Amino acid sequence: MEKRNSLWDVFQKKNLSRRSFLKTCVAITGVLGLSPTMIPNVISAAEKRPLPPVIWLHGHECTGCDEAFIRSQSPLASDVILNMIALEDMEVIGAAAGEQLEHHAAEIMKKYAGQYLLLVEGAVPVGDNGIYCVVGGKTFEESLKEAAKGAAAVIAVGSCAAWGGIQAAKPNPTKSVAISDVISGKPLINIPGCPPIPEVLTGVVMHYALFGEIPPLDSKSRPKQFFGNRIHDTCYRRAFFDSGMFVEKFDDIGSKAGWCLYKVGCRGPEAYNSCGNMRWWNGLSYPIQSGAPCIACAANDFWDNDQFYQRLPNIPVPNTIASADKVGMVAAGAVTAGVVAHGIASAIQHKKHQEKEHKE
Amino acid sequence: MKRIVVDPVSRIEGHLRVEVVIDEASGKVQDALSSGTAWRGIEVVCKDRDPRDLWAFAQRICGVCTTVHALASVRAVEDALGIEIPKNANYIRNIIFASQTVQDHLIHFYHLHGLDWVSPVEALKANPASAASLQNTILEKYSLPFSGPIEFETDAYPKDFPKATTVYYKEIQAKIKKIVDSGQLGIFSAHYWDHPDYAVLPPEVHLIAIAHYLNMLDRQKDLVLSHLIFGGKNPHPHYLVGGMSCSISMNDMNAPVNTERLAVVDTSVNLGITAVNYFYLPDLLAIGDIYAKAGLLDGGGLAKERVLGFGDLPDETYTGTSNGSYHKNLLLRSNGVVENFGQGVANAVYHPFEPKDILDPNVITESVEHSWYEGDADIHPWKGETKPKFTAPKEGTKTNWKYLDENGKYSWVKTPKWRGKMAEVGPLARYIIVYTKVKQGIMEPTWVEKMMVDQVDAVSKLLNLPPEKWMLSTLGRTLTRGLDAQVFAYVNKYFLEKLIKNIKSGDTTVANMVKWEPSSWPQEAQGVGLHEPPRGGLSHWVVIKNGKTANYQAVVPSTWNACPRDSKAGYGAYEMAMIDTKVKVPEKPLEILKVIHSFDPCLACATHVFNAEGKQIAVVNTDPFK
Numbered sequence: 001m002e003k004r005n006s007l008w009d010v011f012q013k014k015n016l017s018r019r020s021f022l023k024t025c026v027a028i029t030g031v032l033g034l035s036p037t038m039i040p041n042v043i044s045a046a047e048k049r050p051l052p053p054v055i056w057l058h059g060h061e062c063t064g065c066d067e068a069f070i071r072s073q074s075p076l077a078s079d080v081i082l083n084m085i086a087l088e089d090m091e092v093i094g095a096a097a098g099e100q101l102e103h104h105a106a107e108i109m110k111k112y113a114g115q116y117l118l119l120v121e122g123a124v125p126v127g128d129n130g131i132y133c134v135v136g137g138k139t140f141e142e143s144l145k146e147a148a149k150g151a152a153a154v155i156a157v158g159s160c161a162a163w164g165g166i167q168a169a170k171p172n173p174t175k176s177v178a179i180s181d182v183i184s185g186k187p188l189i190n191i192p193g194c195p196p197i198p199e200v201l202t203g204v205v206m207h208y209a210l211f212g213e214i215p216p217l218d219s220k221s222r223p224k225q226f227f228g229n230r231i232h233d234t235c236y237r238r239a240f241f242d243s244g245m246f247v248e249k250f251d252d253i254g255s256k257a258g259w260c261l262y263k264v265g266c267r268g269p270e271a272y273n274s275c276g277n278m279r280w281w282n283g284l285s286y287p288i289q290s291g292a293p294c295i296a297c298a299a300n301d302f303w304d305n306d307q308f309y310q311r312l313p314n315i316p317v318p319n320t321i322a323s324a325d326k327v328g329m330v331a332a333g334a335v336t337a338g339v340v341a342h343g344i345a346s347a348i349q350h351k352k353h354q355e356k357e358h359k360e
Numbered sequence: 361m362k363r364i365v366v367d368p369v370s371r372i373e374g375h376l377r378v379e380v381v382i383d384e385a386s387g388k389v390q391d392a393l394s395s396g397t398a399w400r401g402i403e404v405v406c407k408d409r410d411p412r413d414l415w416a417f418a419q420r421i422c423g424v425c426t427t428v429h430a431l432a433s434v435r436a437v438e439d440a441l442g443i444e445i446p447k448n449a450n451y452i453r454n455i456i457f458a459s460q461t462v463q464d465h466l467i468h469f470y471h472l473h474g475l476d477w478v479s480p481v482e483a484l485k486a487n488p489a490s491a492a493s494l495q496n497t498i499l500e501k502y503s504l505p506f507s508g509p510i511e512f513e514t515d516a517y518p519k520d521f522p523k524a525t526t527v528y529y530k531e532i533q534a535k536i537k538k539i540v541d542s543g544q545l546g547i548f549s550a551h552y553w554d555h556p557d558y559a560v561l562p563p564e565v566h567l568i569a570i571a572h573y574l575n576m577l578d579r580q581k582d583l584v585l586s587h588l589i590f591g592g593k594n595p596h597p598h599y600l601v602g603g604m605s606c607s608i609s610m611n612d613m614n615a616p617v618n619t620e621r622l623a624v625v626d627t628s629v630n631l632g633i634t635a636v637n638y639f640y641l642p643d644l645l646a647i648g649d650i651y652a653k654a655g656l657l658d659g660g661g662l663a664k665e666r667v668l669g670f671g672d673l674p675d676e677t678y679t680g681t682s683n684g685s686y687h688k689n690l691l692l693r694s695n696g697v698v699e700n701f702g703q704g705v706a707n708a709v710y711h712p713f714e715p716k717d718i719l720d721p722n723v724i725t726e727s728v729e730h731s732w733y734e735g736d737a738d739i740h741p742w743k744g745e746t747k748p749k750f751t752a753p754k755e756g757t758k759t760n761w762k763y764l765d766e767n768g769k770y771s772w773v774k775t776p777k778w779r780g781k782m783a784e785v786g787p788l789a790r791y792i793i794v795y796t797k798v799k800q801g802i803m804e805p806t807w808v809e810k811m812m813v814d815q816v817d818a819v820s821k822l823l824n825l826p827p828e829k830w831m832l833s834t835l836g837r838t839l840t841r842g843l844d845a846q847v848f849a850y851v852n853k854y855f856l857e858k859l860i861k862n863i864k865s866g867d868t869t870v871a872n873m874v875k876w877e878p879s880s881w882p883q884e885a886q887g888v889g890l891h892e893p894p895r896g897g898l899s900h901w902v903v904i905k906n907g908k909t910a911n912y913q914a915v916v917p918s919t920w921n922a923c924p925r926d927s928k929a930g931y932g933a934y935e936m937a938m939i940d941t942k943v944k945v946p947e948k949p950l951e952i953l954k955v956i957h958s959f960d961p962c963l964a965c966a967t968h969v970f971n972a973e974g975k976q977i978a979v980v981n982t983d984p985f986k
Contacts, residue, residue: 013538060400062964063373064423064595070471071581071594078577082539087546091370095475095551097953098366104550125400129759131750132772133398135375136367137761140398166405166420173401195423195595198581237614250600251871255607258614280593281581284624287592291605291616295416297596303417307410 007084007209016083024075052209053108053116056090056157057147059140060133060167060176061122065158066092068195072202073282080202085209088116102136109150117208118151120144123160123167124182127175144182153187153214154179155204156221159297162190169303180221187214190221194297197274198281200226220300222272231286231294232268234276237261247291255291265309267296361390362946363763367397369956371472373424374398374963376922378956379764380938382946389952392931392938393766394922396773396963406912411437411904412876414912415599418900421914422964426595427460427587428893429914432900435889437601439681440904441881446869449603450677451859455586455625456597457672457893458852462632463583464894465787465845466640468960470569470576473838476954477647478561478569480536481553486563488529494564495524502645503637504818504843506811508850511857515630520579521638522572532571552948560654561647569647572639579635585628586852589621603871608863617870622860629856632849636842644842645822651835652823659834659955661937664702667789668713668778668920670899671695672892673808673851681888687714691808691851693797694790694892697778701792704828708796713778718888718899724915727775730768730924738777738928766925773963775923775932776915784933785896785920786959787844788837791816795827808847815843834941834951837958844894878907895960896920918962934959 011021025043056066070077070093081087087094089105096104108116122140125132130139148154156162161179168176180188191204204223207215215223232238240246241260248254248263262269268276271294275286287294293309296302362384367377375398381391406417414437419430431453438445445453499522539545558566584594590606591597598605609615651657673691680686687695697711717723725738734749751769756762764770775782783789791812798805798813805813819839820827830836875881884905891898896917903911923932931939934956941955 013542058375060398062420062423064420064426067423067426067595070467070577073581076578077581078574081547081577082574085546088549090547091368092373093471094370094547094549096549097368097370097551100550100552101368101370125398128750131758132400133375134377134759134761135397137365137377137756139759142759166402166417167400169405169417170408171404173404174399176400194420249873249876250605251603251607251869251873255605256609256615256868257612258616280588281585284585285588285592287598289616290588290590290592290598291607292592292598292600293605295598303405306413308413308416309410 011083024079052152053086053088053112054090054119054205055088055105055108055116055147055151056119056121057140057144058091058135059120059122059144059161059179060125060165060174061158061160063092063121064195065121065201068193068198069157069201071281072198074199075202075206080205085117085205105147109147113150115152116150117205118147118154119157119205120154120161120179121157123164123176124179125167125174125176126182127173132174141182144179148183148186151186153189153208154183155189155191156180157191157201158196159192159194159302162192163300165194166303188221189214189217189223191226192222192298192300193273196298197226197278199278200274226274227272227298229272229277230269231271231273231276231288235268235288236276237288250291258291261288261291261293263311264293265307265311266293267299267302267305267308267312268294269312271296271299273298364946364949364952365763366949366952369953369961371475371953371957372961372963373422374961376956376961376963377764378934378938378952379766380943380949380952382943382949384946387942387944389939389941389943391766392935393764393770394773394924394932394934394938395764395771396922397771398963399772400964403912403914406909409909410907411440411902411909412601414902414909415601418912418914419596419599421916422962423595424464425893425895425962427456427591427597428891428898429900430597430599431457432889432891432898432914433902434599434601435681435891436887436900436902437889437904438887439889440885440887440902441601441875442680443602443872443875444679445603445677446872447677447862447867448608448859448870449872450674451855451862452590452604452606452870454673454855455629455852455859456590458848458855459584459586459628459632461848461894462636462845462852463580465841465848466576466583466635467580468894469640469644469838469842470573472960473954473957474569474573475551476950476957478566478573479553479558480548480566480570481540482558482561482563482566483536483570484533484540484563486529486533486567488533488567489526491529491564491567492524492526494562495522495568498568498642498646499524499638502642502649502822504641504645504815504846506814506818506846508811508847508854509807510850510853514626515633518634518638520631520634522568522642529567529571532574533567536570552945552950555948555950556944557950560656561650565646565650569643572643576635576639579631582628583632583635586625589617589625600871602873602876603869605871607870608868610863610868622856625856629849629852632852636845636849641842641846644839645819648830648835648839649823652825652830657830657833657835659937659941659951659958660702660832660836661940662782662784662931662933663788663792663837664832666697666699666778666781666783667701667792668697668783668785668897669694669790669793670713670890670892670897672890675806681890684714686890691806692790692794692892693803693806693809694793694897696793696797697783698793698796701796701828702832704826705796705799708792708800710793710796710800710802723779725777725780727777727926727929729775729926731771731774732769733774738780771922771924773919773923775926775929776920777926777929780929782923782926782929782932782936783920785917786837787841787894787896788831789896790892791840791843792831808851811847811850812843815846819843834937834955834958841894841960881907893917895962918959921959922961922963934961
């Protein structure tokens, strides 16, 4: 690759029409959750912005995030991989292996120093000098630090890279940590989820490719457009929560009727993610829609916030002394609901704080 | 003599390194080692958790084998607690399993293994008109006319069908040309595209296969829509101890499962059948026929000597695994060990393998002679010493390896053995076991087993080779995986029909909640969950004490296949298959990648078992079934 191409360059090179380019831009605008008035900006960005070379590293992970990535519907996986980014090093689907692959990756890092996007899937085991994950004869910790040096930005793909994930759950036998504990001084985007929703993953990559900058982030480095609300806030079963209509036991009458899963452990109230609004695979479903309580798989330390079927701490409901069991007895208006949600969030914070103190 | 290292082995799950010593004159592999180079410790993390949560933890062993470990886990916990799941839950789990098998095999063939056989560079040499014509020939010559019992055919016509027009192949070729010319090869970068094996197939086959590579990349997700409907997401759908959480109702607007949801699943199931019958199998058989005619049938290795399986697909629900109920109505009775298939099915030796055997310290053992742990005795997995002992490589340092030490320790994978011997697992193993059991009159075949035997006989006829000649090779491992996909495409439909019929009869139950509360559990209980996921025989083991997980163990397919050698039992399956492979260009070991990929390696699965702290994992020094 001699020069970096913009998306429009690529479309021209591949003999794709202007019309198909524009259609892609419109689709992207939708995926990114931008308003239609932004379409001209997207088109302009896609015409001018060069495609960043992408390097995707794997540490302590299960490859579920790669699988999620290739499930993306809009944009389609093939379009992302072949037309929209230059995926130069990717062990799971890349053809090359071994020395040739390592050599190629080193060349890319040198040639595009300061320009490539580094995607990292998996946690970093730092115990015993990093020997629990050795790739190409070197520890993952070392390879990651090396690759991060020349990266324009780093994306932590999935909960393992963002927080440490399952291998970092108690007792964390390999002393696994989030990538942010190992690398610093680079713009970082966390895309947590176990795995993340495919379109969230490709959406963030596309945002960077199109606008040449990382999307607006919250205090935990998560893109606001995908992690700005809790699942509880956008859940289609929210009305049942507000009305106090709960599943009491799996496969009971409430389960069949699709009532709120809060009492059987749903973590929706503490789960910042797009499952409620976007759902999985262009709106097809998400765990709650399939009757399963959310386990907040995008939350930090969610693995140690078990047991999963135990409900979150009782919610103090405004204007009554009732717990969630009695929520149905009060008229739950929008304002009340907001306060209730706030109450839950505080309760969780409180619990976490207590746990932390206990640990110390 | 030349020592070649391939690390990382790409297009697999996890971190695998292989080293081969090649005699440059003959191309013969003199020695080969396989090393799992990462360990995460999921089972350690499982300890002390609520047994009802375990499926979520265990499932994260692997995201490629998603659902696989969750299913084995809930089966183990249900066995321990004596929970019989409802009929619907059994059907739904089998649908999730069958969808997974079809999708996993198809992705493996096109997107992980495919580029070992076909090349975008070769595709450029194709004549598009000839490719279109060849596509027609392939569809006519290389289809297998078998199907499962379908009572209600819902698919009006094959929605996805290979395009066999000149213009289509011209377009595809033009796009490939642009990619190659631009120098932006991306995922196609830096591979050995000039390897002579890419010339085995005519350019038109390359073009067709690359077109289908792209086509299927965008269709594979639609093969597992059942995971979204019944489990809410993929990867990592949600399970429930006691059944499933996706309640069924035709009376409620918001029910997780209703007619519309079943229609989504049905569409996906139908796609599985067409994708396998019109894309996957014809492409695979066409490539296989050319390779078989070219005499490229090496890489059989350990499969010639010994294969192992556990059996799966309970046709109806069962009361437990440990009590033998699970094995009583399986559609796929691949449980057993078959030795000596290399001498032909008549001379093959079948050994039964039952749940009680797994407890027997004389049947399953593990050795750590060449694994980074202390100890040298062969011991039952649940009595295993698990003190890590990471040692330096032969050349290089502990954190910067040149060559690993084949005479010392060199992998995080342990070496499991059956009666002191190595065994290969996977679709090939399933086919060998079922074929042997049926042909030797050991069992009357179910419809699944009959279809498997018919497929093997049909492929033998097509290739004009006896089964042991084509099956026991790199190609055979890949071909039987494709056959497996066809069977499971129909298994998918079969269980969806059973589910619908049962709902029609008035039964909408999906969960047995009688033993949901820990207060209803015994103080101490233990159980096993068996499964035959895409990569072969899997077992999960759980010990529950006072409502918590006291011990959790998984004996995983890729551990059997990827394990290091043993001074008494010989080489592991990957190692033997590599030694049984000829390499034409040592510094471009395409054949090594191909034979390793034929196992569909999953290293996160293989290397998750051991406790880094050097403590025994939970109660590993006592038999969990005492």
